[in-house]
Amino acid sequence: MVGCWSGLGGGMAKPPTKAETVANALGALILKGTYKAGDWLPAERELADQYEVDRSTVRRAVRMLAEQELVVIKSGVGAQVRAGETLQRDAADVTRQVGDWRGVHVSITQSGREPFTETKVSEAVADARLARWLGVTTGAPLVERARLQGVVGDPPFQISTTWIPPETMAEFPALMQVNTGPGGIYSRFEEKGHDLMFEESVTCRLPRAHEQEVLEIEASQPVLTTWRRCYDQRERIMEVTNKIIVGERHDVIYRFGGRP
Template identity: 30%
Template sequence: MPSASPTVLGALDPTSDRAVFRQIADQLREAIDKGRFKEGDKLPSEAELVEHYGVSRMTVRNSLSVLQGEGLVVSEHGKGVFVRPRPPVRRLASDRFARRHRQQGKSAFTVEAEAAGSRPEVDSLEVKEERPTQEISTRLGGPRRVLARRRRYLLDGRPVEFAVSYLPLDLASETPIAEPNPGPGGIYARLEENGHRLDHFDEEVCARMPSPQEAKTLRLAAGVPVIHLIRTAYDTEGRAVEVCDTVMAADAYVLAYQLPAT
């Protein structure tokens, strides 16, 4: 793929007190933000930027490092530096767990992927009984053992989130929930079939930088944060029937809400 032309970039301001490498990073960032360099485009090569700005190769590399640290570009060895694709998934928090989706045999992730025109996948699936942390146990009402379902979600082959669902053993063991594939509609459909009609979900959301393991699992570029979400599902009797601990690539999601005004 040929490099995008550096002609869309401006000139340096010799009177500015801003470091030269940061001026170059500012111009590249602006070109990306305004769509002059689109997602997947190859940026001008180091040699082209050196010639355009009349600076050293090290100055150009420092500029590109700034953009990599912000998660705007990704470097591919031997190929160049590319504008990082950021296909957003619109996560409709007020609709994603609607019962009609489960009745259609679809999980929330499948619904969102289809709306985004993407191909959903689940891998790295692990289902096992284990001792929960104190926090998870407290949220579930104090069980000493739970069924944990770990999985990673991908869109068009790209990892975008991973999650762990924790369920009390009396609700999950010896049911399809303990199987790798719990069936159409996922674990919430199975819970409702077993008499635990869902009433509401409580979610806590925060943004932070990923741990090294999280960055590896989600294949995150440097500088890309994650969204950390903990959800507790309650049935109509007020019992917590599941806690889901989810980590999402922040550049892959738009969190959308509809809130009543009354």
């Protein structure tokens, strides 16, 4: 006898719960524009009276809206309609220059918005972690390029820090400059004939105190952390970049298979 799994069929759909009904009603108002980006939803007590439910039902409904990425819950304050659209970055953009831009700036400009970057360049020393990522000795001199990036008019969505080892700096002393020219450092590498290859690892965690302040987020909002290494044709590590990305403001898209 052959068994059949019937988890998706054979039965009537369950009616929505009270919380789902409230979430659907509020979600429709958000999508309609009654509650606009940045607006705060009414207080729990007000919503409970409006929809004739108890406050625990309202809390469940608001959590559903947060899971649908329609609102952000701020502890002790309330629920705020998400501001702006989530930026989608094609990870492949790091491998190509479009106009004056490369990487995340390509996705921003193609969406019709204006990117911003605040850059600080300084000297640094390799700790054990950076020594491992860059293949240098602990204590080796590095150049650090720290950037805060986002879309004009919105809070920043990422902190991006690049460390450049001595061998790369000897070949590209201009990387000490804040503005490295159209396309950034990867375009400078390619201009000298380097064939670049990248590898990237991605994890997720809660933000640290200074990240909360700089990125304007709550302690409960998760961030993506990426480490990307750039190699040349000799498999020499040219630089390593660490990014702290606000998960709800930035989707990273990876493509596999077929032709680019």
